[in-house]
Amino acid sequence: MDIIEQIGLFLQSAVQTGTPILFAIVGGILCEKVGHMNLGVEGMMLMGAALGFTVACATGNPLLAMLAAGGAGAAGALIYAFITVTLRGNQVVTGLVLTIFGTGVSGLIGSFVSDKQIPQTVREAFSPMEIPLLSDIPILGDALFSQDIYVWLGLIIAILAYFYLNKTKLGLYVRAIGENPGAADASGINVTMHKYINILIGGFLCGLGGAYLSTAFLTTWQDNVTAGAGWIAVALIIFSTWNPLKAIFAAYLFGMLRGLNYKMQGWEIQIPSQLLTMLPYIATIVVLIFIAMRKKKENQPPKALGESYFREER
Amino acid sequence: MSRISISKRKRSASAVADVLIRIGAIVGALLFIGIVLAIMGYDPINVYGKIIQTPFKRFGGVMNYTIMLTTLSLGIAIAFRMKFWNIGAEGQFYMGAFGAAAVALSMGDLPPIVLLPLMFIAGFICGGIWAVIPALIKAKFQASETLVTLMMNYIAIAFISYLQYGPWKDPAALGAAKVPNFSENAVLPEVLGVHSGWIIMLVLVVIMTIVLKYTKFGYQVDVIGESETTAKYAGMNTVKIMIIAVIISGGLCGLAGFMQASAVEKSITDSMSAGLGFTAVITAWLAKLKPPVILVASFGFSILLQSGNSLQLMKIPSSITEIMQGVIIFFVLASEFFINYKITWHGKNSGAKEAA
Numbered sequence: 001m002d003i004i005e006q007i008g009l010f011l012q013s014a015v016q017t018g019t020p021i022l023f024a025i026v027g028g029i030l031c032e033k034v035g036h037m038n039l040g041v042e043g044m045m046l047m048g049a050a051l052g053f054t055v056a057c058a059t060g061n062p063l064l065a066m067l068a069a070g071g072a073g074a075a076g077a078l079i080y081a082f083i084t085v086t087l088r089g090n091q092v093v094t095g096l097v098l099t100i101f102g103t104g105v106s107g108l109i110g111s112f113v114s115d116k117q118i119p120q121t122v123r124e125a126f127s128p129m130e131i132p133l134l135s136d137i138p139i140l141g142d143a144l145f146s147q148d149i150y151v152w153l154g155l156i157i158a159i160l161a162y163f164y165l166n167k168t169k170l171g172l173y174v175r176a177i178g179e180n181p182g183a184a185d186a187s188g189i190n191v192t193m194h195k196y197i198n199i200l201i202g203g204f205l206c207g208l209g210g211a212y213l214s215t216a217f218l219t220t221w222q223d224n225v226t227a228g229a230g231w232i233a234v235a236l237i238i239f240s241t242w243n244p245l246k247a248i249f250a251a252y253l254f255g256m257l258r259g260l261n262y263k264m265q266g267w268e269i270q271i272p273s274q275l276l277t278m279l280p281y282i283a284t285i286v287v288l289i290f291i292a293m294r295k296k297k298e299n300q301p302p303k304a305l306g307e308s309y310f311r312e313e314r
Numbered sequence: 315m316s317r318i319s320i321s322k323r324k325r326s327a328s329a330v331a332d333v334l335i336r337i338g339a340i341v342g343a344l345l346f347i348g349i350v351l352a353i354m355g356y357d358p359i360n361v362y363g364k365i366i367q368t369p370f371k372r373f374g375g376v377m378n379y380t381i382m383l384t385t386l387s388l389g390i391a392i393a394f395r396m397k398f399w400n401i402g403a404e405g406q407f408y409m410g411a412f413g414a415a416a417v418a419l420s421m422g423d424l425p426p427i428v429l430l431p432l433m434f435i436a437g438f439i440c441g442g443i444w445a446v447i448p449a450l451i452k453a454k455f456q457a458s459e460t461l462v463t464l465m466m467n468y469i470a471i472a473f474i475s476y477l478q479y480g481p482w483k484d485p486a487a488l489g490a491a492k493v494p495n496f497s498e499n500a501v502l503p504e505v506l507g508v509h510s511g512w513i514i515m516l517v518l519v520v521i522m523t524i525v526l527k528y529t530k531f532g533y534q535v536d537v538i539g540e541s542e543t544t545a546k547y548a549g550m551n552t553v554k555i556m557i558i559a560v561i562i563s564g565g566l567c568g569l570a571g572f573m574q575a576s577a578v579e580k581s582i583t584d585s586m587s588a589g590l591g592f593t594a595v596i597t598a599w600l601a602k603l604k605p606p607v608i609l610v611a612s613f614g615f616s617i618l619l620q621s622g623n624s625l626q627l628m629k630i631p632s633s634i635t636e637i638m639q640g641v642i643i644f645f646v647l648a649s650e651f652f653i654n655y656k657i658t659w660h661g662k663n664s665g666a667k668e669a670a
Binding site: 278 | 322399401451455456457458460461462464465466468469472473475476479480592593595596599631632633634635636637638639640641643644647648650651654655
């Protein structure tokens with residue numbers, strides 16, 4: 001294998017590793033943009049993974065599996081939204097509980113399908129497709145044009161989310177709510193509705209990300225299949241400074257880091273893999289400090305992040 | 315036209331109503347789970363029976379969890395009272411375990427009376443340092459402590475993992491990546507069948523109750539939690555108080571790490587917390603950040619955690635207990651609303667009727 005091909009394959013797997021996390025980052029960004037910090041990402045991903053896997057086995061229909069996975073994530077998000085938006089509960093606690101709950105639900109569902117296998121139809125639907133001609137381009141051909149449907153979907157969703165947040169009127173509402181829900185409310189924006197919609201879409205995306213791990217990467221059920229991917233996503237939301245386009249970069253970069261981790265075991269230079277594991281988190285702290293110092297407006301966390309909004313009677 | 319309006323309560327609901335609402339929520343959650351279990355074909359009475367028996371049959375196991383959860387929650391509580399959202403208990407726990415292990419592995423020959431206190435101090439200091447880093451970052455750059463403490467967790471776990479697979483790997487373990495066992499001197503002795511961490515835990519509960527309730531420092535912490543501006547106007551050195559409180563917060567979490575490493579693991583591993591650093595956030599919150607209540611809440615949660623194992627023997631997936639934890643807290647979270655808010659229903663022609 002020549003070096004060009006190797007680089008191509010390396011990038012191909014990096015993009016695949018990054019894709020489930022990309023879904024979760026974009027989902028998390030939507031949620032945080034309306035001012036809600038959701039630490040339940042891991043739980044929603046696991047719920048999506050389990051239900052997606054179950055439906056894939058039961059129906060053999062890849063589309064249904066994806067919808068079920070997204071639906072499971074959105075169901076988790078609905079609990080979160082009801083408690084934090086309608087009942088104004090504590091976001092940190094609700095998110096953490098959602099992760100525990102989601103882990104439990106996924107373990108329970110998983111215990112029923114532990115002997116099942118992903119049917120051939122689903123496996124084929126989620127396997128990489130080579131796009132004629134484009135996939136022959138060196139490096140990029142493997143990295144981008146020989147990918148499965150999830151990779152494409154992830155990219156498209158991230159780009160759509162960027163336009164939604166930054167170029168549409170709805171996005172303007174969302175950002176206004178995240179910055180100052182009181183002012184948004186006063187100007188006639190339906191704060192509660194927008195919060196629900198974005199949190200639910202966010203949950204849907206997290207569920208999809210989880211299902212990518214359970215239905216496209218594996219053929220049999222594995223407990224706790226996300227293995228912390230949701231927490232990495234929480235970190236990378238910040239790393240990408242709440243920007244879905246940078247999220248693509250963050251997710252793939254993380255995928256490369258993971259890949260490097262495996263590759264290096266065969267190399268001469270030995271950097272302990274755990275130190276590489278730390279890197280995204282250290283980088284995230286550095287980014288946090290950096291954006292706090294520079295005070296550049298578009299990179300800041302949503303101002304009302306983590307605060308419940310309560311409209312006083314007038 | 316009839317209309318429901320919601321307003322913040324001027325004063326919070328009475329203490330009795332508060333407790334009743336919470337207990338009602340927990341009972342409601344248990345009923346709900348019971349119905350779900352029945353629908354799924356399990357006998358809910360049998361399941362609950364097993365769970366209730368757990369503290370009698372597996373008291374040691376329940377207490378191990380209780381000691382960890384209580385100590386971690388105490389640490390979290392002092393930070394949360396100040397509205398410093400320390401969700402880095404997990405990382406502070408691991409660093410505390412690391413500090414204790416560093417002492418135990420390098421000075422294992424010292425007699426227990428010297429060695430254990432040294433481990434105790436090392437655990438406290440390392441946990442405190444790990445917590446003070448986000449506090450300093452917050453004080454200097456105003457970066458959100460919620461996010462930084464969360465990141466610090468993963469850095470700590472990766473660090474322990476690095477030690478376990480790298481420099482601290484036990485050459486005698488035949489290829490298995492494992493930190494060597496501590497010497498006998500570094501193991502907390504058992505008292506009345508449970509490792510003596512329970513005494514430390516009880517003492518800590520008492521100390522924290524006194525500190526938070528009856529000292530000037532505890533009062534200052536609460537004032538900062540109420541309003542940092544007020545605290546500044548009152549002439550408090552808010553940064554200094556915050557730093558001290560955060561060191562105590564991380565230190566306590568570090569102590570939990572020391573106790574788990576010394577008494578239960580007799581070594582350290584990169585999975586020894588079993589995620590309890592996050593569960594402790596929940597128990598601390600459930601107990602309204604009050605030390606004596608934390609003890610009760612932690613004990614209750616520990617029963618659930620421990621009973622997962624006994625349920626598995628009945629061919630009931632242990633994940634049920636995770637779902638139960640989730641549902642119970644969801645119910646309590648929801649009930650909180652009725653404690654903090656007043657729901658008024660304006661009828662068609664009548665005046666306001668109170669519904670909660």
